[in-house]
Amino acid sequence: MxxxxxxxxxxxxxxxxxxxxxxxxxxxxxxxxxxxxxxxxxxxxxxxxxxxxxxxxxxxxxxxxxxxxxxxxxxxFPGVALQPSVSSRRARMNQIIGILDAYTYRPMVWDVYVQRIVVAGSGGRVDEDLVASAIPTLQEVLRQLDLLRENYEFLAGDSISLADLHAYPMLRYFIETPEGTAMLASFPGLQKWMQQMQQRLSARATSFHSTTEAENGF
Ligand SMILES: N[C@@H](CCC(=O)N[C@@H](CS)C(=O)NCC(=O)O)C(=O)O
Missing domain, CATH: 3.40.30.10 (Glutaredoxin)
Known part of the structure; x- marks a missing residue:
């Protein structure tokens, strides 16, 4: 179990x-x-x-x-492999997971999403300096994700990998903020990837919200 x-x-x-x-x-x-x-x-x-x-x-x-x-x-567990078999693709997947853990999660989720949506939503005072200080790092993160994806359908290759599953929940919160929506719009390839991720059963089954994200749209 x-x-x-x-x-x-x-x-x-x-x-x-x-x-x-x-x-x-x-x-x-x-x-x-x-x-x-x-x-x-x-x-x-x-x-x-x-x-x-x-x-x-x-x-x-x-x-x-x-x-x-x-x-x-x-x-x-059996089923579809979530790690590429080619070592360079697998290295790319691990590199992206490293970028997400080290440089993305805190500024994207705590400094922007929590401030803009959670703090503001509960009537608190948004720390605008904190939000502003996160933006340059997040711009670089998106630039790197876009670059490292090359022209593959998913972040580390043509099939879904652990890199996509690591990235999606962070970006899903980010795009609820005006900063996130605007930033993602300047990377059409990543935006398309997000839309594709959002349709997956794994995304729908794990929605942060009580209604499914497909219903919420973005
Ligand atoms: N290095 C941990 C990080 C996980 C993490 O930061 N989770 C958040 C919730 S999304 C958390 O537990 N935050 C509370 C804390 O850091 O004290 C992992 O990869 O599991």
Whole structure:
């Protein structure tokens, strides 16, 4: 039995869920509120002292760190391969995942999306300096994703890979902001990729929202 510990609204939980969905693996999502005022529950910290989500439980095998989780899912379960067999393509996939973890997630999700949508939506004061400071990095991130994709249909080649599953949830939040929509519009290739990703069953099944994203549109 596979159990994923995380939150439906979490970017990294969604990355792992999309990998499980793409592989058609049955799993249960157990919500763990690491953002509670009291912090992550003690029993969660006992397994993952960093308190990040998601974590995966497969029988008595416990794993945290999303890039390790998605590779484990791909390598453990049958179905379509989510890692290219050609080493240069696989390296490209890993490079993109590295860029997303190191330079994308924090500015894209916390500095822009959370400020513009979550803070503003709850009547708080948006930290405009924080939003503005994220923009140059994010412009470079999109430029690199566009460049590294070359003319392939997906980010690391002509079939879907873990790089696409890592990127989509971050960009899905980003395009809810005016900055994200405008920035993506200047990369038509990436915009087309987003639209294609949004139609996948794995994206629909893991929507952050209660209605499906296809209904919401963007
Ligand atoms: N390196 C971790 C990062 C995961 C991560 O940052 N998840 C967010 C939620 S989307 C989180 O747990 N944030 C809480 C924190 O960093 O304390 C991984 O790859 O799993």
């Amino acid at each position: 596979i159990k994923l510990l995380g939150l439906r609204i979490s970017v990294y939980t969604r990355i792992a869920r999309m990998a499980l969905e793409e592989k058609n693996v049955e799993y249960e999502l157990e919500e763990v509120d690491i953002f509670a005022d009291s912090g992550p529950p003690d029993e969660y910290l006992a397994h993952n002292p960093f308190g990040t989500i998601p974590s995966l439980m497969h029988g008595d095998f416990y794993l945290y760190e999303t890039a390790a989780i998605t590779r484990y899912i791909d390598e453990t």
